[in-house]
Amino acid sequence: MTDLARFSINQMTVKQLSLPELVSACGEFGIGQVGLWREPVQSYGVEATAELIRDAGLTVTTLCRGGFFTAIAPEARASALADNRRAIEEAATLGTDTLVLVSGGLPTGSKDLNGARERIADALTELAPYAEQHGVRLAVEPLHPMYASDRCVVSTLAQALDLAERFPAHQVGVAVDTYHIWWDDQAPAQIARAGAGGRIHTFQLADWVTPLPEGVLNGRGQIGDGAIDMREWRGHVEAAGYTGPIEVELFNDALWARDGREVLAETVERFRALRR
Amino acid sequence: MTDLARFSINQMTVKQLSLPELVSACGEFGIGQVGLWREPVQSYGVEATAELIRDAGLTVTTLCRGGFFTAIAPEARASALADNRRAIEEAATLGTDTLVLVSGGLPTGSKDLNGARERIADALTELAPYAEQHGVRLAVEPLHPMYASDRCVVSTLAQALDLAERFPAHQVGVAVDTYHIWWDDQAPAQIARAGAGGRIHTFQLADWVTPLPEGVLNGRGQIGDGAIDMREWRGHVEAAGYTGPIEVELFNDALWARDGREVLAETVERFRALRR
Numbered sequence: 001m002t003d004l005a006r007f008s009i010n011q012m013t014v015k016q017l018s019l020p021e022l023v024s025a026c027g028e029f030g031i032g033q034v035g036l037w038r039e040p041v042q043s044y045g046v047e048a049t050a051e052l053i054r055d056a057g058l059t060v061t062t063l064c065r066g067g068f069f070t071a072i073a074p075e076a077r078a079s080a081l082a083d084n085r086r087a088i089e090e091a092a093t094l095g096t097d098t099l100v101l102v103s104g105g106l107p108t109g110s111k112d113l114n115g116a117r118e119r120i121a122d123a124l125t126e127l128a129p130y131a132e133q134h135g136v137r138l139a140v141e142p143l144h145p146m147y148a149s150d151r152c153v154v155s156t157l158a159q160a161l162d163l164a165e166r167f168p169a170h171q172v173g174v175a176v177d178t179y180h181i182w183w184d185d186q187a188p189a190q191i192a193r194a195g196a197g198g199r200i201h202t203f204q205l206a207d208w209v210t211p212l213p214e215g216v217l218n219g220r221g222q223i224g225d226g227a228i229d230m231r232e233w234r235g236h237v238e239a240a241g242y243t244g245p246i247e248v249e250l251f252n253d254a255l256w257a258r259d260g261r262e263v264l265a266e267t268v269e270r271f272r273a274l275r276r
Numbered sequence: 277m278t279d280l281a282r283f284s285i286n287q288m289t290v291k292q293l294s295l296p297e298l299v300s301a302c303g304e305f306g307i308g309q310v311g312l313w314r315e316p317v318q319s320y321g322v323e324a325t326a327e328l329i330r331d332a333g334l335t336v337t338t339l340c341r342g343g344f345f346t347a348i349a350p351e352a353r354a355s356a357l358a359d360n361r362r363a364i365e366e367a368a369t370l371g372t373d374t375l376v377l378v379s380g381g382l383p384t385g386s387k388d389l390n391g392a393r394e395r396i397a398d399a400l401t402e403l404a405p406y407a408e409q410h411g412v413r414l415a416v417e418p419l420h421p422m423y424a425s426d427r428c429v430v431s432t433l434a435q436a437l438d439l440a441e442r443f444p445a446h447q448v449g450v451a452v453d454t455y456h457i458w459w460d461d462q463a464p465a466q467i468a469r470a471g472a473g474g475r476i477h478t479f480q481l482a483d484w485v486t487p488l489p490e491g492v493l494n495g496r497g498q499i500g501d502g503a504i505d506m507r508e509w510r511g512h513v514e515a516a517g518y519t520g521p522i523e524v525e526l527f528n529d530a531l532w533a534r535d536g537r538e539v540l541a542e543t544v545e546r547f548r549a550l551r552r
Binding site (some may be wrong): 106111112113114144145146148149150155156159182183184185208210211212213214215216226227228229232 | 382387388389390420421422424425426431432435458459460461484486487488489490491492502503504505508
């Protein structure tokens with residue numbers, strides 16, 4: 001096993017690279033696993049991407065993302081469910097077993113967090129069996145509480161597990177991403193809970209750096225640049241029995257402005273440093 | 277009892293008003309309570325502020341803020357403790373019984389949240405008896421998790437209570453601010469815990485609006501403009517037995533750019549609307 005055996009590069013970290021460029025760079029750097037996003041995959045073509053990845057001998061660790069389940073209007077809900085069925089189909093085509101879900105924020109004008117969380121459960125009830133039929137597991141991702149109103153009302157690992165545990169683990173689990181949970185003193189216990197239930201469907205790394213940019217979306221730090229003790233979180237996840245891929249997923253305007261292969265090389269180096 | 281009997285305007289909401297302008301406007305609008313900040317009070321003079329407030333018949337509900345207890349270097353810790361003793365003395369001079377504490381973020385280069393939280397406890401051990409001698413209660417304020425690295429490692433009401441409960445309630449309690457806790461499904465139970473222990477030392481309102489500005493400090497929304505169900509949180513706090521002041525504390529560049537008296541009138545109107 002090489003030191004990159006568990007490493008997966010999420011495509012968003014180096015979104016300046018086209019899919020063929022990313023695949024080529026992975027070959028060069030000895031990277032065997034990638035996490036993909038729907039939009040760039042759709043632009044390249046889902047089948048074409050699957051073929052590109054397969055021919056290169058790469059594994060797709062996750063597809064990001066489904067979700068956005070919190071709409072109230074029936075047409076909007078039906079449309080979200082249809083889109084998520086397509087996301088499940090795309091995941092199956094790409095050969096990944098994990099679809100990451102960003103569950104959605106509060107609908108315009110609503111202040112009802114609990115109601116929104118229940119609509120997420122309703123959507124999972126519809127989608128979980130469909131996912132299973134396609135060999136895909138859903139991973140509910142808690143997002144940092146700063147996204148609670150506009151992006152994801154699931155703010156903690158405990159909340160994500162409360163949702164996931166309504167379903168069998170092979171249908172619904174959680175995404176553990178350091179960026180979203182590092183501040184939470186309850187998260188280590190929740191990682192143990194998730195691991196005991198076989199529900200850690202992906203483990204992702206991003207570091208916390210400040211000041212946060214306007215809109216707080218594209219300020220995730222390179223591994224090692226910020227406040228998060230990555231070794232400690234990796235330890236929690238491994239103590240919980242997780243032996244799967246460790247995906248680095250950064251959204252960062254400064255990284256995107258740089259040469260993509262240089263950022264990829266740096267990310268590999270930072271990942272390797274976690275072992276030292 | 278008028279409908280503003282429990283209303284308190286925090287000085288930061290209308291920081292474009294000088295202290296005499298604020299006091300005058302309070303008289304005009306029928307506002308009997310203000311929350312003050314150390315910096316503008318020091319600029320005007322602590323004794324002079326106390327006299328101005330007293331002569332106007334106003335009550336000071338809180339002084340913001342002490343804290344920043346997380347430094348590691350002995351000199352920095354001694355300096356923080358000395359500054360907090362001054363803050364306690366200032367609170368006593370101003371006649372308020374509550375000093376709000378923003379506990380501090382991670383020291384530069386540190387990734388140890390638990391260690392930082394323990395240093396906060398150490399500081400409280402030094403300061404709580406001193407505060408009691410001055411008739412002042414310390415209110416540990418959990419800040420939203422988006423401030424965990426650079427401002428306050430106490431991110432939830434549960435963590436704040438874990439710290440406060442090491443001390444008698446008349447020495448250390450918590451600040452409940454809707455802006456910081458609204459996303460947290462555990463917060464209602466923690467408010468009940470705080471109320472049962474007599475530890476709700478202040479209740480503050482600010483609304484959650486997006487997009488967050490760069491640095492995420494000055495984007496607190498006017499009451500009613502955002503995602504937070506203020507009536508619900510007021511209900512939780514009152515169900516927990518809290519009958520004290522309700523302070524509106526907004527940091528908002530757009531509000532600060534407007535006429536201060538107009539913003540104050542709007543804030544009063546929004547507060548009144550919570551009763552309807």
